Every structure is written in structure tokens, then in C-alpha cells.
Amino acid sequence: MVAIKLTDAKIKTLKPQEKVYRILDSDRLYIEVRPTGAKVWRFKFTFNGKESSMSLGEYPAIGLADARQLREEMRAKLARGIHPVEERKQLKQAKEEVFTNTFKVIAEEYAKERLKTKSPGYIGQFYASLEKDILPVIGSKDVREVTSADVLSVIKNTMKRVRSQSNRGTGEVTAIQNRKFIGAVMRYAIATLRAENDPTYAVRDVVARPDVNHARPLTREERIIVRTKLESYGGAETVKNAGLMLLYTMLRTIEVRRMEWAWVDFEQRVVNFPKTAMKKSRDHILPMSDQVFELLKTQYKNSGNKKYVFPAVYQSDGMLNQMTLNRMLKYIGLDAVSAHDFRATASTLLNEAGYEEKWIEAQLAHADDNKTRASYNHAKYLVDRRRMMQDWADMVDGWKE
Structure with a gap:
């Protein structure tokens, strides 16, 4: 040198x-x-x-x-x-972590690693919450710097957004769900040594869950209205058929909305719902009554070339929106009725008519307390349930004036 x-x-x-x-x-x-x-x-x-x-x-x-x-x-x-x-290396690593340790990055990793067994609907709900309410507030923040004040801001913004949209409620349930989603991501960050505390704990009691309006059976007058006016419903035929499907089958609204043609077996006259489509994450078989069989054949002419049996009216590749069904009930004069009330009506009337409670519970796809038994019970009582569902469809048609 x-x-x-x-x-x-x-x-x-x-x-x-x-x-x-x-x-x-x-x-x-x-x-x-x-x-x-x-x-x-x-x-x-x-x-x-x-x-x-x-x-x-x-x-x-x-x-x-x-x-x-x-x-x-x-x-x-x-x-x-x-x-x-060495100091220079540490500073460089710290700068890189600013981009790799953000809440958004950790949330996406959490979804990939921890939501594998969740239903598509739940996963979609998680991503929708991120996009609408969570990421705009804390998405770019280092996960270690997310505070309880940040979570509170997400909660307040969520309730404001929901309340600004007509017919969407007051926002408490959505805000609580967003807090739980944030907490799940933060606990994952803690478990993977990228954060030290969960800021959602301090604000867990800020919003109280509103009282649940439990489902109730329809009155005689409401039963007459729903069956008679659905018959003459002037809206989209897909919406009408989805409403009749809810009446005839005791399915939940989400199960009707996410029903796919791939699950419909016209030859065996059943609809085979995979566990990913069900609230309780268990396989479910719906035996078709004559009315459901004819309804699905009619609906096949409308959407047989689509994925979903009841696709969105203006978006053929998506599911029918829940609000569409709610608006349909309001349109026919049943403001105080929810689609879930149809299940309560079926359960009440079938029990009163003397049908076996275990048949009704199986058709409602309620969870079995014995998980081992529940794993193979989804096809049990199928012959009895088929007869019961035919009787139920006939009862529903008997409401027409």
C-alpha cells in the first residue's frame, strides 16, 4: 500500500x-x-x-x-x-424489519399459517375486515408499535362506517370482531417472537355486544304472507327461489347462498354440503322434497352454468348478497322477520307435530355434543328425514291462501 x-x-x-x-x-x-x-x-x-x-x-x-x-x-x-x-449490520437489519415486521405482513402470514382449516367464508371475512377497517389504521405500523389507542381507533372507525351504511346495524358486532382479528394476529406475532404484548386486551370491554334477537317461529299470519307473497314475488327469480329454498329446507341463509351446483345430486335427490360450507364444519346431507327437486330444476335453467346455485343478481360469479334476501322479506311486508326465523318455525312446528327431535336436530345441522358420533352421523336418519322434509314442504305449501 x-x-x-x-x-x-x-x-x-x-x-x-x-x-x-x-x-x-x-x-x-x-x-x-x-x-x-x-x-x-x-x-x-x-x-x-x-x-x-x-x-x-x-x-x-x-x-x-x-x-x-x-x-x-x-x-x-x-x-x-x-x-x-457489526453496528452497521444491526442498523441495516432494523431498517429491513420496518418493512418485514409490519402488521400487514404479519396478518398475511397469520392467515396463511393459522386459517388453513377455516371455511372460505371465515377467511373472506378476515380479509374484508383487514381491507375495510384494520389496515388503513395499523397496516403499515411495526407490529411492536401497535398500541391500545390504535385498536380503539379501529373500533371507533368501524362503528362509524357501519352506522353510515343504511340497514347495516350499529356496528358493535363488527367492531368486536375486528378487535378479535387484531388480537389473533398480535398473539401470533408474540408466538413468533416479533412482538411482546397484545394491545387488544386493554380495550376488550370498550364495546359491549348488543343483545341477540333470538329467532322465533312465524305467526300464522306471517306464514300465510311469506308463502303467498313469495309465490307472486316480482323480483329476480333467483331471489324468489332462494327464499323458497329457505322455507322448504331448514338451511341457514349462508348455506343457501353458498350452495354450489357441484353438490347437487339430482339422481339421488340430495344436496351434499361439505363441512367447509357448514357453520359447524361438519358434512351435511339435505334430502330433496318434491318441491325442492322441482325448484332446483327450475333454478338450473337460470344458473346451471354458474358455480353457485343462487348467484348474485348482478354479479354472476359471486354469491347472492344476504341483504338481497333481507330486502326481499321487507318488500313482501315482513320487516320484523329474519330468514333465521324460518328455521325456528320449522323446528317448532315439526316438534309439535310429533316428529323425532333427533331427526329435526340432524336436519338443522346442529352440532352433536359427542364429536366422535357426529363425525359419521351426517347421513343418519336419512330415510326418516327425507319423509319429514317432504311433509314439511307440504305443510309450507299449505300456508298459501
Whole structure:
């Protein structure tokens, strides 16, 4: 290594050679001239008895005076027992973590790792909550810096958004769900050593879940209205058929909405719902009554070339919107009735008519307390349930005036 007192003028005269060569300035600062023509400042030092060197940047972006100043800063770090190269690596890693440790990144990883067994509907709900309410507030924040105040902000914004949309409620349930989603992601971050606390705990009681309006059986007058007016419903035939399907089958609204043609077996006259489509995550068989069989044949003409039996009216590749069914009930004059009341009506009237409770419970797809028994019970009582469902469909048709 050649030792000369460098000046800017001298540095400019240094020409590249076939091999790298170095010119020492002073106090172990030197410039390295590479065959490419690049001139790089380097500082040689000793730490714990071991020789090391580090780059201080490229000339002319880093001038002579800058290089000497940086050398002095590195010497000051060494005097304090700090290894300047290791410190630089740690700072670089910290900067990278700002982008890889955000709530958004952790949330996406959580969904991929922990939601594998959840239903498509639940996963869709998680991503919708992220997009609508959560990520706009904390998506870009380092997961370690998410505070209870941030979570409270998400809660308040969620309720404001829901309340601004007509017929969507007051927002408490959605806000609570968003808090739970945030908590799940934060606990995953803690488990993977990327966070230390769950900020949702401090705000767990900020919003109270509203009282649940439990399903009730329809009155005689309401039964007459729903069956008679559905028959003459002037809206989309798909909406009408979905409403009749709810009446005839004791299915939940979401189960009717997400029903796929791939599950419909006209030859065996059953609909085979996979566990991913059911609220209780268990397979379910729906035996078709004559009315359901004819209804599905009619609906096949409308949507047989689509994935869903009852697709969205204006979006053929999506499910029918729940609000569409609610608006249909309102349109026919049943503001105080929910689709879930149809299940309560069937359960009440069939029990009163003397049908076996276990048949009714199986048809309602309620969870069996004995999980081992429930794993193979989805097809049990099928013959009895088929007869019961035919009787039920006849009862429903008997409501027409």
C-alpha cells in the first residue's frame, strides 16, 4: 500500500490498473482504486486484537474531508467498545424489519399459517375486515408499535362506517370482531417472537355486544304472507327461489347462498354440503322434497352454468348478497322477520307435530355434543328425514291462501 498525503487533486489523478491498488491517507484511512475505475474509501482498524476493515463510501460521493470525518466517528465508536461493522449490520437489519415486521405482513402470514382449516367464508371475512377497517389504521405500523389507542381507533372507525351504511346495524358486532382479528394476529406475532404484548386486551370491554334477537317461529299470519307473497314475488327469480329454498329446507341463509351446483345430486335427490360450507364444519346431507327437486330444476335453467346455485343478481360469479334476501322479506311486508326465523318455525312446528327431535336436530345441522358420533352421523336418519322434509314442504305449501 502506497502512503501519501492525499488531496482531492491527487485523488482525481489516480488511474485504474489491472489489479486493485490502495493509497494510504493517514491514520489507517486509505482509498482503494479498482480496475473498474471505482475509488472506494476504506478504514482499517483493530477490535479485540483482530484486524478488520470497512468501507466508508465511494469517491467522489464521499469526498476527502467526509472520509476523514467518518474515520474519526468510527475511531470514537471503537473507543467506546462498539464494533462499527457489526453496528452497521444491526442498523441495516432494523431498517429491513420496518418493512418485514409490519402488521400487514404479519396478518398475511397469520392467515396463511393459522386459517388453513377455516371455511372460505371465515377467511373472506378476515380479509374484508383487514381491507375495510384494520389496515388503513395499523397496516403499515411495526407490529411492536401497535398500541391500545390504535385498536380503539379501529373500533371507533368501524362503528362509524357501519352506522353510515343504511340497514347495516350499529356496528358493535363488527367492531368486536375486528378487535378479535387484531388480537389473533398480535398473539401470533408474540408466538413468533416479533412482538411482546397484545394491545387488544386493554380495550376488550370498550364495546359491549348488543343483545341477540333470538329467532322465533312465524305467526300464522306471517306464514300465510311469506308463502303467498313469495309465490307472486316480482323480483329476480333467483331471489324468489332462494327464499323458497329457505322455507322448504331448514338451511341457514349462508348455506343457501353458498350452495354450489357441484353438490347437487339430482339422481339421488340430495344436496351434499361439505363441512367447509357448514357453520359447524361438519358434512351435511339435505334430502330433496318434491318441491325442492322441482325448484332446483327450475333454478338450473337460470344458473346451471354458474358455480353457485343462487348467484348474485348482478354479479354472476359471486354469491347472492344476504341483504338481497333481507330486502326481499321487507318488500313482501315482513320487516320484523329474519330468514333465521324460518328455521325456528320449522323446528317448532315439526316438534309439535310429533316428529323425532333427533331427526329435526340432524336436519338443522346442529352440532352433536359427542364429536366422535357426529363425525359419521351426517347421513343418519336419512330415510326418516327425507319423509319429514317432504311433509314439511307440504305443510309450507299449505300456508298459501
